[in-house]
Amino acid sequence: MQKKMFGFGAAIAAAVTICFWAGSATADTSLTAPKDELVIKGKKPARFPHKNHLDMGLKCGVCHHDAEHKPLTAEGIGSLEDPVKLSCVSCHNSDFANVKLQKAKDVFHTRCKDCHKAGYEGKKGPAKCSDCHLKKKKAVEGC
Numbered sequence: 425m426q427k428k429m430f431g432f433g434a435a436i437a438a439a440v441t442i443c444f445w446a447g448s449a450t451a452d453t454s455l456t457a458p459k460d461e462l463v464i465k466g467k468k469p470a471r472f473p474h475k476n477h478l479d480m481g482l483k484c485g486v487c488h489h490d491a492e493h494k495p496l497t498a499e500g501i502g503s504l505e506d507p508v509k510l511s512c513v514s515c516h517n518s519d520f521a522n523v524k525l526q527k528a529k530d531v532f533h534t535r536c537k538d539c540h541k542a543g544y545e546g547k548k549g550p551a552k553c554s555d556c557h558l559k560k561k562k563a564v565e566g567c
């Protein structure tokens with residue numbers, strides 16, 4: 425019995441250690457572009473296959489910029505400590521100086537829909553609401 429108890433305790437200790445390692449490994453790694461499809465959260469969540477867009481040859485700065493609106497490079501993004509700094513609504517919210525760029529709808533539709541309509545290197549993107557917006561409450565939880 426005692427041996428069994430010890431085994432159990434050791435297993436927990438090992439699990440805790442692994443989690444701790446995994447946690448510190450994430451903290452040390454610089455930020456790289458996500459490979460999985462993102463769901464941009466909000467009142468009308470939308471899917472965004474991040475990798476597909478990079479495969480087209482788009483530079484990071486087409487979408488990501490800093491507080492002075494200067495385009496961010498992959499290196500610049502890599503040196504950010506916190507991915508929250510890339511969150512569009514962390515800046516574009518009701519406190520944003522330019523009132524025309526406070527609403528998620530305006531900011532994302534300008535960036536996403538406008539390019540889909542105009543096209544990139546002759547290729548248009550999907551323009552129907554349901555091409556981007558998730559139907560009903562098909563919530564996808566991030567890990």
Ligand code: HEC
Nearest residue numbers: 464465466467468469470528529532536537551552553556
């Ligand atoms: C190219 C992709 C894309 C297309 C097409 C698109 N949207 Fe969006 N839309 C987004 C993204 C991304 C957001 C930001 C997510 C959010 O705020 O919930 C957004 C946000 C919104 C919001 C704001 C939600 C809020 O905060 O109040 C509304 C409303 C909306 N879209 C309606 C529509 C409608 C209606 C259509 C079709 C006519 C449409 N969208 C087409 C990408 C798209």
Ligand code: HEC
Nearest residue numbers: 455456457458477482483484486487498501507511512513
């Ligand atoms: C076509 C637009 C677009 C391009 C190009 C782009 N991104 Fe993104 N990226 C986004 C959007 C939109 C988000 C989600 C932001 C949000 O949730 O507000 C995002 C999120 C991210 C995140 C955070 C992921 C997370 O899970 O929090 C990282 C890291 C990132 N991008 C890195 C990059 C890098 C590096 C490049 C260039 C190699 C790049 N992106 C190019 C649009 C783009």
Ligand code: HEC
Nearest residue numbers: 487488489490491492493509510511512515522531534535
């Ligand atoms: C660190 C703060 C910050 C973050 C994060 C941020 N923006 Fe911006 N954004 C700005 C500033 C500053 C401007 C310029 C405002 C002006 O011209 O009045 C701007 C302008 C814009 C504009 C209008 C000009 C243009 O480039 O077409 C759009 C659209 C936009 N941002 C979309 C986004 C999207 C999409 C994201 C996320 C991928 C994002 N922003 C993340 C600060 C930010």
Ligand code: HEC
Nearest residue numbers: 470471472473476535536539540544547548549550555556
């Ligand atoms: C610079 C141009 C550009 C920008 C910016 C852009 N897209 Fe796209 N997107 C495209 C093109 C072109 C395609 C079609 C690619 C293809 O058919 O191979 C596409 C495809 C898509 C698809 C369909 C992918 C699939 O295979 O189902 C979704 C969803 C999408 N984009 C969402 C978004 C959202 C959300 C944003 C803003 C955060 C965005 N896009 C920003 C050009 C762009």
